[in-house]
Every structure is written in structure tokens, then in C-alpha cells.
Amino acid sequence: MFEREEQQLAAYRKEIEKIHLPLDGADDAIASGIQKAKKEQKKRVLAKRSFWSLATAAIALIVLVSTIRASPAFAQTVSEIPGIAGLVEMIRNDKGLASLIENDYYQEIEASQTVDGLTLAIKGAILDESGMNIYYKISSVEPLEGLALGKTEIENKMPIPPSSISMGAGEAVGSEYSDYVAFHFEEPIRFEELDFTFKLDVGVEGKSVQFAVPFKLGENVQHGQKFVLNENVEIEAQKMTIHEVTIHPLRTEVLISFDPANSKKILHFEDLRLEDENGEIWGTARNGRSSHGEPGEKMVYYLQSNYFKKPEELHLRFNELQAVDNGEASLLVDMEKQQLLQSPGDGQLKLAEADKNTIRFVLNGLPEKEFNYGLISEIVDADGKKIHVSSESMAFKENNDREWLIELENVQYKNPIKMKLFAYPSYIKGEADIELER
Template identity: 25%
Template sequence: MSKLPIDVPKEKLQQVRMDMFRKVQREKRAKKRIVSVAIASLFCLSLLFSIRVSPTIAGHVAKIPGFQAIVSAVVRDKGIKDIVDNEYYEEINVTQTKNGLSLTLQGVIADTSGFVLYYDADASFDISKLNLEEVQLFQGDEKIKGGGSFTSNQSHQTHIFSSVEYGFSEPFAYTSKDFKVVFRFYEKDMGNIEITIPFSLQNEIAKEKTITANRTVDVDGQKFTITKIRRSPLKTALDIEVDEANTMQILSLDDIAVETENGERREGIKYAMAMGRNMHDGKFTLYLQSNYFHDSDSLKILIGAVHAVPKGEDFIEVDFGTKEVLTKPDYLDWDISVTQQSVSVAAKKWDDRRRHTFLNSAVKADGTTLKYTGGSFSDDDQYLFATENFENYDGKAKIYLSYYFNPIGKNIELNIPLK
């Protein structure tokens, strides 16, 4: 089998080599250790430009401390690869140490739709028992609302490399380029460890590109309209409105993607098809990998399947006080159990699809929102499992379905002009 050719941007690599040469000459009189670190860093950055077509190179680079998180992101998301290629990724490389824990903020990506921080950490103690409890991001002295999404430490891990992601349902205003991020960890023997890292952005924040689409899709009499396509470096957002006259509640659009004129496909971002607004209110937003840095006259939107259930039969009712399922639709064939502030679901697999969140929007008996705090997901050969967690509450709640496999339409294509 012949090897895939590696796409090497020669001019960019030549510039990297020249910059590296100048840096080495400039620092030659300084400590040799600093020079070696600079060489390694520049070498790794140059390799980032070729990892899209060379997974082998990506695998090697990912083993170098400080680059695992961004390399992992580039490999799984073509939009992040574009960000690195177009030098929109900002290297921070600031380290703070406290109570034996050393954390380095390696870099950030910031635009009007979101904020991603890439970091790694080492410790003088057993880091496998360290747990990340909370991350707070501040612009100036003002805390950015909405918690960042992050992954807790995995067992048996000896080195942490990960990211924290913020998504904004409305374009974020960069009133200042000065930020700080606060990481709060907990370890049984060490207790609470808080590390604060201030940093400043250097790039001009890319402006969102918005196209008014207003394309209505009719699937077996059930209609929804793609009103806008909003593109930023981190993601492409599709704003969608559902027809009030529908007799079915649309729950999900499966396998959604955009395709450019040259046939390049950008997939939905896994676990980021989160609704910018409540889908049950008739408006929601789906997020896909970005093609922000590519100019084209049109986009093709691809929808693998539309899933819907009868209107008014799109929720279950539970009592967190008695830990009971009070009501559920007749068609719902899931095994459901209620525990303290959690609802667990076991759904028989319909095919080899990925894991799903099934229930994540809820209201209390008094009509106020019951906050969703996250979930855990797994599967085996026969079932998909999900445990959805909610804020502390011991009363009755109505919890809406966010997914049920019931396709009413498949393989939909829409051509959207961009100019």
C-alpha cells in the first residue's frame, strides 16, 4: 500500500525555519536549556501544518508535552485545522505552580461564538487522583457567564492534557483582551488547589459571517426553516425555527453536515449540537465544524434523518422526592429509573450509532426551569446507557425528550447560496 502524500506548506515551513534560526541566534548567549525548548516548540508548530494528511506524524507530535490537546483537536475537527493553518490559534505558554501542581495554559482560540483553552498539567504527587472541579473565565474583572465544558481527569493518568470550551448562544462582546482563567482542583490528600493564570489576546477577533437562508424543509407535513447560517472560526451555526402548525415534535436532525462546492464535507460537532435555545420553544441551533476560512458561492446542507414524536407526547414526568417515574408516552420503550437528582435510561440499540443524550431539558412543578448539570454515557452490544443529572430538587418535574429514534424523513439536501 502506497503512503499518502504529506501536504507540506513550503513557504510557511521556510518562514518557521528562519524564525527558529533567528531565535536560536538571539538566545544563543542565554541558557542552552531555553534554546532547546524554543527549537522543540517551533518544530512542533511546523508539524501541525501537515497532520491533516499524516496521522502518523500527528501521533508522534501528540506525545510531546504541551501539544497533545491542540493536535487532538486538529485531527478530529477540520475547522480547528483551518484555525492553525491560518495562524488564528494563539500560543500563551504560561505556567503556574501551586502545592506541587504545575499547570501550563498552552494556547487559546477565541471568537464571537466561543472560547477554547488548551492546557496541560504535571504534579509532584499521584496526579491520577486529582479531579478538576471547576473552571472560571474572566474578561477583565467580570466573570464570563455560563460554565465551561471540560473533562475530569481519567484514572491512572500520569499527565493531564485537555481543553476547556465555552460556547456563546449570542455573539460575545470583546470589551477587553485581558483575561484570566481560574482552575479549581481537588485531591484527597492535598485538598483544594486553585491556580489562576492571567493572559492577553493578541489577534484581532474574527467577525462572524452571517447569511440569511430562509429555506423551509417539509418532511411528511412537518416543517422547519433554516433561517440563518452563521460562520465563525470555531464553528458553523445553523439557526432553525419549527412551524407552530406541526403535529409532531421534531427532536433531532441526525448526521447533519455542510458540503462546499469542491465536495469538502464538514460534520456536526459531537456533543455540540446543543440547543442555543430550547428546541421545545420552536427555535434551536445546530453546530458544525467551521469552514470560515474558505470562500465559496454556495453551501450544501445534508441531513441524514429527521426524528420526531407526536406533539404533547415528548416528555416524561418524574418525582425526585419519591424517585419514581410518574408518566411516560406509550411508545417509549426505554428502561428508565430515577435516583437522587438523576434520571438513568437504557435504550435498546437501533443500529451502530454513537451515544446519545436522551433527556436534558426540564421544568419543575411550578413551571420554572430545572437546570441540567451534565451526564454520562456508555453502551454495550445491545444497549445505549445515559445518566442525566439535574440541580438539587426533591419535587416533581417534567423532563423533555431530546432524542428518540423515529425517522420521518431521510437523506435531505439543500443548496444555499452564500453570495
């Protein structure tokens, strides 16, 4: 009866997982395992027995990681064990992060602060030159009702490059909330000192708390592996240059620029990936944002990392891209007259309704494939004034249609407004294969 709805929800979840890795409880699973090993070690009298106990636990974890990735049935079984579910989801959804766990790159932290009955505890972190993931828990003596997360940042004695931030999709359960924050540095950095402060504004039932939790990491980062390519690629007469690929422990960065003379604007790579000689693939990053830059000009795309793998061959490949004609890369909307003045020429996108601060689009005739993206990247009015988006939500409709509801900030602006497309189901196809020489 609800098969179609379930399929749609499953497809939507897959796309969400490309953006936010569900790590709920993973920090506790990791920290619990490490803490258990430490307690076990203290109980042993003979150092030799302690060593083999810890070695056995490490081997068991590696076997667990490998088995989860190889066997969905086994993953389903162990995910029902309390404290393991979060770790299973992390390993299943991002092999780069699974590799970090296998190679002991996750650093356990025990740092906390309590303010007005709320406690923020940092459980662990992953740091490299491209960014930092912080795993934390918020707890209270009372149920966490109306929890709202606000501004967050990290501080160090060194200036931190501009960063984009993505957060997980944690959910409050009773009086506890576990989640993570991923900071993506726009420039590589290697910190001289590993003393940091994690700041997070938290609201609960109208009460606002500003946390500032100092913590220290025990190990510095490993350098990224950079491959300078400067390879020119052409797909359906659209030209681009693959400048370089840098593989960090957390993620892989691919720097690509596009020929200004192109007739189309490239919006997304559908299948940008690293692939080894055995066909193993590291695809779009699932632990934060998937790209950075100006679509159609110069972009950094983020892939899962194979930093700890040593394949005999490694290729950067892609075959399908979202692309629209340059003159159709933006929507032009008269909000007062509720008219869509400019849109892609295929006629699939319709303006359903509009008022001063709300606009609703419907996209018809989608192909039978996943298309679960935000629609808009930037909005300006007729005078070039930027209008911020308060929220954008997408809904699945019948016949594979999509609907987007976009709410604008409450400001004065001049009609018509111009909305840059973030994604659109218009594709070009070809074959690009670039080998990364080690």
C-alpha cells in the first residue's frame, strides 16, 4: 500500500546521506570501545597479556569493519547491538571514514563544560589539513525539548582559514543529544599547537547557552597527498581542466575549472569518483558538503578518501554531468505578478505560487533516477541586492515529480528576482579517465 512512498523515502535518505553522514552514537561506540580496552589493560598484571588483549581487540575491530562492509546481513544483525548502531552506519556509508577507524586516526577526547544544567561533552575528533570533525554530546537533567543549535566555531592560537560548516542530523533522545560538526577549511593548514576551543550556542526551551570547551589533540595531522594533473577534458563540446587531486585522511579534493567559452553551465558531476585497478570506487563525500566554489567557473569537489589504501593504479573518472544552457542557468521570477519569466527551455519547471517571502516550484517529467537536490544557490533582486534564503525544503510528489518550497528573509527588494540554479535534471554524457601517477 505504501511501497512507492517507502521507495521515495529510501531514495531521499540516500541523497541526504551524501550530505550528512549519520553518526548518531558513533562517537560513543568508539569511545566506549577504547575506554573498555584501557580498563582491561589496567586490570592485567602481566604486560604481555595486556599487549595481546589489546592486539586481539584491534584485530576484532578491523574484522568487524571489514565484515560490515562486505555483508549487509551481518551489518543488520550487529546494528541491533546497543552502542554499535552508530559505528555500523558510519562504516557502511563512508569507506573513507571506515578506513580512519581501521588506522586509528580518530582521536578520543574527554572534555566537557556544564552551564545552567546543560553539559556539552566532546567525545572525539578527526583533524587533517582540510578540516576537522568534532563529535559531541549534549546532556541535561531534564528532557531536551525544543533543542536548537546556533553558531559554532573552533579557535586556535593560529588564525584558522575561512571555513564552511556542516552538521549531522542528530536527534534528541530523552535528556541526551549526540551529533557532529564538520569544519571544511578553504585553505590547507597545519597547526603548530594542538590546543583548541570548541564553541557552540545551544538553545533549550527559550534558554540560550554559549559553550566554549577547551580540548587538546595528542597527534598532529598527516600531510595530504597531492597529484598535479592539469588535464584537459571535453564532454559534449564542454571543456574543463582537472588541475589537481589532493587526498587527505578526511576527504579527497578535486580542483576543476571550466572554459568561459562553454555554451553550458556545469552544475554537478553525477559520478565523479576515484577508482582503483579492481574497480573499487570512492565516490562523493558523505560527511559534509560535496563541493565548494562557483558552479561553471572554478570548483573544488569532495570525494571519499582512500588515504590509507595503496592501490597499484588509481584513476579519476566521470561520465555524466548536470549541465544547462548558459542563458537558462538562472530563474527570473516576478513575485508580485507570480510569473516565471525565465527558466530552462524543457518546460519541466513550473511556478506553483509566490508571495513576498515564499515561493513554490514544481518539477514535472523527471526521469526514473535519483534527483534529490536543492534547487537554488543564490538570489538577487533587480538591483543586484542579495536576498538570503531562510529555508528550502523538497517534497516527493506523484509520477516522480518534485516540489520545492523556498522561504526568503523578510526584506524589501525590487522585482523581478534572479535565482541561480543549484541543480537541474539536464545531463551531458561522455567518458573521462585520468590516471593518478604515484
